Amino acid sequence: MKKLLVASAVALAMAASAHAETNKEGEKWVAGFVEYYSTDQAETGAPFYIDNGMGLGVEFGFRFKPQWAARIEAAALDIDATPDDYSGSRFGIDALYFLPDDLFYILGGLKTTKIAESDYYVDLGIGKHWDINENLKVVTEITAYQNLDTSHTHMGYKLGLAYSFGETSSSTPASARDSDNDGVNDSNDLCANTPYGTKVDATGCAIAAVQAADSDNDGVADDKDKCANTPTTDKVDANGCSIFTEEEVSVDLRVLFSNNSAEVNYPLDPQIKEFADFMKRFPSTDTVIEGHASAPGKADYNMKLSEDRAKAVRSLFIDRYGIDAKRLTVKGFGETQLLDTSNTPAAHEVNRRITAKVSASTRVKVKK
Structure with missing residues (x-):
């Protein structure tokens, strides 16, 4: 497991340092390789060692995205052991992530391996394709194999030769790259990483x-603003004028009376004044004042x-x-229309009411 963690850390550290660019989408390759296979020493000891x-193997890979590829692999393994040597085998699939400019690749996958017995492993590693010419490459790779049933980790060190074909596009020359997509090539761009959409000059x-x-800071220039000095809290239209909306507003009145009385006990009650102020504010409104009585006494009275x-x-x-x-x-x-039918003094009090x-409807400003 420690080997696997070390390999992961190395891969991630190298990935973070890469910054170049490439594009080999559609590339396919076949490769043959030899491998030095190192077993986990935890698996050694009597009665077996x-x-x-x-190992000797072959692989076939296909790059389906500029940075992503998949491959299948088969290998024959000759493992030293005590009391008898083992002729093992390994078969599986991997996903490969190529860093820009093929600086190196990170791989991960699933393998089934038979040495003394059949086991399943997840693998993680790093590798590189070293170009000899347009089609031939030297393959180097270091991979950790983690047993899914135990804590045992094996290591593989691979050296091979690959033949590539079917590439649909090639790497972009550094002189033609435009990393921030501002229309100025990196070689002439004096201001790297300009935000997308920013207007730039010939130097980027x-x-x-x-x-x-x-x-008035409302977002509408003075030469187009038809409503100067709009409050900064108001939402404005294209002419810089406050936007209004219609809202329904209302006020309720509730007045209680003494028993057998029609006299308003508190004519200066704040809620009565509030109701009157509302009607003055909206002079087009009318209202119906509804009177109610409690249950005691005759109905007509x-x-x-x-x-x-x-x-x-x-x-x-x-x-x-x-x-x-x-x-x-x-x-x-x-x-x-009694509010409380319990026929108690408290019920009679709430039923004697106005x-x-x-x-x-009123126009209300829309706030930002």
């Missing part, structure tokens, strides 16, 4: 834009009492708060 050995550096004046209560509240709005009488109507409900509600 599985030692190191040699951002062109400073002339900022149009926007006095309670009906008249509830209507008198509604009239008393209406008179209060007209006389004290100046609300137009035409906007206020009354209706008595007697004991027909209710009213007024609603209106």
